Amino acid sequence: MTEITLEMVRQRAEADARTYGYYLNPDPKFLQSLLEGLKRNEERYGYPSCPCRLASGKFEVDRDIICPCDYRDPDVTEFGACYCALYVRKDVQEGKTELNPVPERRPLEKQAKAYGATTSETKIKAETVIPSTGTITETPKNKPKLWYCKQCGYVVFRDEPPYTCPICKAKREMFAEIETRIDFTG
Amino acid sequence: MQFSKVSGQKRQHKVVLYALSTCAWCRMTKQFLEDNDVEFEYVYVDLCEEEDKQKIREHIQSKGGPLSYPTIFVDDNMLITGFRKDKLREALGL
Ligand code: SF4
Numbered sequence: 102m103t104e105i106t107l108e109m110v111r112q113r114a115e116a117d118a119r120t121y122g123y124y125l126n127p128d129p130k131f132l133q134s135l136l137e138g139l140k141r142n143e144e145r146y147g148y149p150s151c152p153c154r155l156a157s158g159k160f161e162v163d164r165d166i167i168c169p170c171d172y173r174d175p176d177v178t179e180f181g182a183c184y185c186a187l188y189v190r191k192d193v194q195e196g197k198t199e200l201n202p203v204p205e206r207r208p209l210e211k212q213a214k215a216y217g218a219t220t221s222e223t224k225i226k227a228e229t230v231i232p233s234t235g236t237i238t239e240t241p242k243n244k245p246k247l248w249y250c251k252q253c254g255y256v257v258f259r260d261e262p263p264y265t266c267p268i269c270k271a272k273r274e275m276f277a278e279i280e281t282r283i284d285f286t287g
Numbered sequence: 288m289q290f291s292k293v294s295g296q297k298r299q300h301k302v303v304l305y306a307l308s309t310c311a312w313c314r315m316t317k318q319f320l321e322d323n324d325v326e327f328e329y330v331y332v333d334l335c336e337e338e339d340k341q342k343i344r345e346h347i348q349s350k351g352g353p354l355s356y357p358t359i360f361v362d363d364n365m366l367i368t369g370f371r372k373d374k375l376r377e378a379l380g381l
Contacts, residue, residue, distance in 0.1 A: 131311050138309030152309035153356065155333055155340075185311065202312075202369035205355050212354045216344045217337040 107133075110140045110149070114187065117169055123177055124194035126186050135187045139168055153185040154207070157215040164259065165211065172206040174265040180204075247279035288330060288339045293317075295326035300379055302327035303360040305343055308334055312370045313357040319372065323381050332356065 114136065118125050126132045138152025150156040151166040165171040173183040180203045181193040192198040205212070248262040249255065253269035262276030290303070302320065306313035308331040320327050332343055347358055352366045359367040361378045375381065 131315070134311040134314055138307075138311065141309050153307065153312060155307060155354070155356070202371065205353055209354065213344070216340045216354075 105140055105143050107136055107140055110136045110143070114139075114168075118188055121174075121188075122191075123188040124191060126182075126189055127194050127196070132187070135185055139187075151185060152187075154205075155212070155215040162211070162214045166207065170207075171264050174270070176203050176206060247281060248276045249279050251275045251277055288335065288342065290328040290330050292328050293321060293326065295321070295324040297324050297379065297381075298326045300325075300361050301363065302379070303363070304329035305332055305347065305356060305358040305360075306330070307332055307356045310356055316357040316359065316370045316375075319370070319375065323379070325379055325381070 114125055117123075126135065135152055139149040142152060142156065143149040146156060146158050146160075146163070148160060148163070149168045150163045151168055151170050154166050154170075156163045156166065169188065170183070173188055176183045177188055177190055180201070181198050182189045182200055182203055184203045184205065186200060186203065189200070190198070193200055245259050248257050248259070250266040250269060250271055252271040252275050253266060255266050255268040256279070257263060262273050264273050265271065266275065302325055304313075304316060304320070304327055306317065306329055317329060330339075330343075332340060335343065344354060346360075347354060347366070350360075350364075350366045352358055352368055355368050357368075357370060359375065361367070365378055367374045367378065
């Protein structure tokens with residue numbers, strides 16, 4: 102396995118910020134600390150899960166918090182920064198807007214999975230917050246499905262559609278499920 | 288659960304910090320407490336055994352807190368989520 106260097110992590114974040122029109126946190130020390138966290142997670146889990154969230158170490162469970170996480174786009178739009186404040190909006194980068202703590206958008210049900218076998222599963226479920234930007238009601242046992250973006254055609258296979266389309270930035274509502282049926286007759 | 292202790296001159300309150308070893312906000316919180324000479328205990332949740340993770344989750348949720356880090360308990364009755372200098376100053380009389 103190739104060694105993960107801080108420079109690689111930095112370059113990846115920079116390239117991603119450029120692609121999506123975001124900026125990296127302007128505080129060099131803070132940025133360094135986040136990049137180190139990402140590196141550490143990639144080393145121990147095999148993927149760069151969010152440095153500011155507790156990961157389970159299981160890819161399937163952590164998929165939505167692999168950086169850049171599913172929640173970044175709505176958070177940068179609404180609060181000026183992602184949950185960790187690694188990615189920020191232009192006005193924040195320029196110091197025009199003050200940065201306040203970004204509330205956790207990830208549903209509690211998902212967060213709880215990082216704590217191992219849940220003893221109070223039902224309690225957790227009742228408290229699950231449906232994010233304001235989504236209209237998807239989570240069923241207790243989500244199964245991965247094929248979703249496509251009605252705007253650009255991007256297809257993804259996962260439990261729920263992404264918050265925003267990573268390709269064309271369309272909102273979650275633009276995603277529709279692809280119903281697959283395999284016909285053996287004829 | 289193995290807490291690490293940081294000594295300080297300000298010991299009026301029992302301060303417990305739940306943090307993640309990779310989190311920049313947690314690091315800033317820890318630094319802030321150290322800079323202000325506050326005595327506190329901390330644990331990195333991501334480095335804990337599963338059993339301890341469960342206990343931490345129950346502790347935080349029993350006080351109605353979200354599962355976000357850093358989480359700071361002051362005298363086990365006040366819970367501060369996130370790096371909030373204003374709230375920390377107020378709670379700790381800094
Ligand atoms: S909150 Fe920011 S740093 Fe954390 S995973 Fe999402 S985009 Fe990456």
